[in-house]
Amino acid sequence: MTPRDLLPILAFAAVVALAPLLVTSNVVLNFLVFTMIIALAAQGWNLLGGYGGQYSFGHAAFFGTGAYLTAILQVRYGMNAYPAFAAGIGVAALVGLAIGFLAFRSGLRGSYFALVTLAFAEVFRVLANASEVTGGAAGILIRLRADPANFQFAERGTFLWVALALVTLALVATLMLERSRLGAQLVAVRENEAAAQALGVDVLAVKLRAIALSAGMTGAAGGLYAQYFLYLDANIAYGTWISVEALLAPIVGGAGTVFGPVLGAVILHGLAEATKSIAGSIPGIDLVVFGIVLILVVRYPPRDLPGLLRRRRRP
């Protein structure tokens, strides 16, 4: 990997980083922060689903674990927000490892793997809803103390920079993975598991590493969510909404590519916001547009928006 390869990522980071300096509207900044959180969660999904071909329907399990750990360690154990956030990422990765071990060791693939991950996320949701430590159905509230020492910022622009830094890190990590041995093995597993195994790839180990990385990244998105909105309940943290968001963005933007998840998140949420501001008086109109984009993308191969554009340009 040469510095040249990093150029697109740095350019993207520079453009978004300028936003708080050029835009004073908190509506725009709030939109960008939320999109960055989704992009980070989606980037996590992309490592396992895009590169590894293991389609998870339950990334909420990792998002929620990262979010809850960040919140619970602060609220119940008085820990500082930064180590709590780091612990959230670590435990999310461990949860990924555990789910991966159970699922991959039994050789679950394709829709079976998707169903198992969905089930795990649901189990976590039910447990979080009933347990004391998560605050149950009443949820858990992180105290509002806007101070950088608490990982809370008075300005939305500052939070955008933090979220952007993490997304940039995730992009670099993805690029590094793409160029690494593990990345090549992962793609080999995606394309033909049996052939990869025949060539001496330790399929289980490769998948486990991928799911741990993937879960950690999505867990970081959960931690960011907790620090930004300062409130969690079981349906937010472990709800199916985030599993769907995490897989829709890469699918629309291009699964198994470095920029796919970010592109997908920006396109989907940008389109939704644009529709809302044009036809805002019709409730749910943006969701209709969301659905239409998804149908178009899935209907016409190569099944992602950049691919569609490339195809159009070809004579």
Add this chain to the structure above:
Amino acid sequence: MSGMMMGRRGLMLASAAGLSAPRVAGAQAPAVKLGILQPVTGALSQDGEYGRLGAELAINEINASGGLRALGGARIEMVFGDARSNPEGGVAEVEKMQAEGVVAVVGGFASPICLAASQAASRYDLPYIVDVGVSDQIVSRGLTNTFRFGPGFGVVTQTALDNLVALNDAAGKPARTVVIVHEDGLFGSGMARLLNAELPKRGFEVMETIAHPTPARDMNNVALRIRALRPDLVIPSSYYAEFVLLSRTMQQQRIRPKGIYCVLNGAASNFRFVREFPDAANLVMDCNHWADPRKPKTAELRRAVEAQNRFWLYNTPLNYSAVMLVADALERAGRADRAAVLQALAATDGRFERHIMPYGATRFVNGQNQAGQPVNTQVQGGDIKVIFPRDFADAQPVFPVTG
């Protein structure tokens, strides 16, 4: 909507009227923008629509009766935001409202939306008035911009217990044994724990506590257990669908305790349940938010709502009253300035009477209206009547239920 739909023709008519009318005063005072935040897409959309209806009715009424007098007859302009049933949606809409320059935000409905949205508003010292959200965390965070006119969870459960004792005593203590049925999430489990601790102190015997999951598809086992135990009272803490299922199953199996007494139940104060299953709903009691039936304005508003072919739910009067609260604060502040409105809101007292909730003299402590309280309702003859407290009741309780 109708206020926003004024098209070119309306504008021409208005300007024509303006030209022909003699000069009465100076220029019309600029409209005051008020943010109305409700979830009108997603799981909570029904509640959100009824909340919006209440806010709309209040704003239309204020504008039709000459606007805000202290502000030179300024009209209130609604800036509506769809919180889409989740906290992110609520926060995004508060940001938009802030950009539009609203003087206050009313609504939220669900506790998670209220928590996140009021926090977002606190960045701008933007007054936020919670319409329904009962979580006690909402007013215990030290946010100076957040006010709740209605009661919180602690007050509701306390009142529910006190009223149950009073109801039972007044009828000559017919009920002594209780079966608690609850959904196994925190709402139901928390309520069951509280009831288990408090009911014995008040002379009731809890025979059994039966938990069920949400969603539940079948209530036959629960109903059979109740039939075997033959309690005087059944106290369910469940959401809409599960309670409807339970009450219908009990009706089919001819299980008739002396009373079914709900607390913050999703169905017992809902006209949908009453209309769709009148027999199962009959004589069910609930302790919940409800409008003051003795105020003439309540009946007027209810007629207006039912004329639109819609049900009379508690969201409408709560939002109507919350908007009136802001209007009252604006009148006293004398200007559409957030700091002044915050001060005026905090100083609200018994002279605020344009609300239609069954509360005593308004008094805010840390943003919570100390007079906010739930009432006991009972389904009687296809209508939902207030039976307790006596000061606000429009019907006598039917308790114990016989036959």
